[in-house]
Amino acid sequence: MFADELKTLRRLGFRHILLQILNFASVLASGLTIWKGLGLITNSESPIVVVLSGSMEPAFYRGDLLFLTNPANEKYHTGDITVYKVPGADIPIVHRVLETHDGAKIARGRSIVASSNSQDQLLLTKGDNNYIDDIELYQGLEWLQRRHIIGKVRGFLPYVGYVTIAMNDFPQLKYALLGGLGLLALIQRE
Template sequence: MFADELKTLRRLGVRHVLLQILNFVSVLASGLMIWKGLGLITNTESPIVVVLSGSMEPAFYRGDLLFLTNPPNQRYQTGDITVYKIPGADIPIVHRVLETHDLVNKDKDLVAASPLAQKQLLLTKGDNNHIDDIELYQGLEWLERKHIVGKVRGFLPYVGYVTIAMNDFPQLKYALLGGLGLLALVQRE
């Protein structure tokens, strides 16, 4: 089955194989660069996330793709859909802001350099949940800016389901990676 491919590999020689590996690595590297570049522009550690639970149905279902930004000069408002990560929890949560409280400086002599120099307390809730998220905060009373990964600005349905499928069936992941790798190696041009 692979005899033909092996024959062509032998004919093309080591240089060609190395070149293909280099190509493959450069594709990976540019992917990483695009990801990190997007992260810089949008000011979030993960500009694209996949919805993993049904707590925002019927707006977002499992497998939908969300695009985030986290502008450093904007406060969060009620109605914003935020993605937050509680320290100690490994899965980020996508929920809507229910309450915001912008605190004031106790020290009267200090003037805030920007509206964001002041602390903002947030409470969130999933559209599909009956109660707010205090139980999810693992002992915290409020969310703060430092917990927020970003807010949802764009939406693309279903596409993220590939990653969920790959998590549920790891064989699929290896098959896909192996297939792509083999393809990259034996491609002619």
């Protein structure tokens, strides 16, 4: 089955294989660089996310690709669509801001006091397709704070991220895709 490919591999020699591996590694490295660079520019730990649930329908559907920014000196406002991740939850959530309380912070004993830092905010979010706000999703927190927010949605591409969802649902697909790409890089001649 792979006799032909093996033969070409043997003909091309060891140095060629090394070169192809190097090429593959540089592709991976540049991908990582772009991702981390985007993260630096947008000040967000994950500047591109894929919508995983239907809680923001009809604005976003499963598989939509979202582009986020998180400017350090900009406050969030009601109506903004934010992506947040609370400690204890494994996936980030894309929901709209329902309440903002600027200049408030949570003191010890869960009491809410005015903060001297004007960047401090307490936020409450809600999914457009949900009936009630997100307090149940906050894993014991009562308000979101600035540090829980990954970013604000600035743009989106419909359905493009569906591949990632498929890869999440069927992990075999991920390995098949990676393996296939690696094999292609190895045996491609140019």
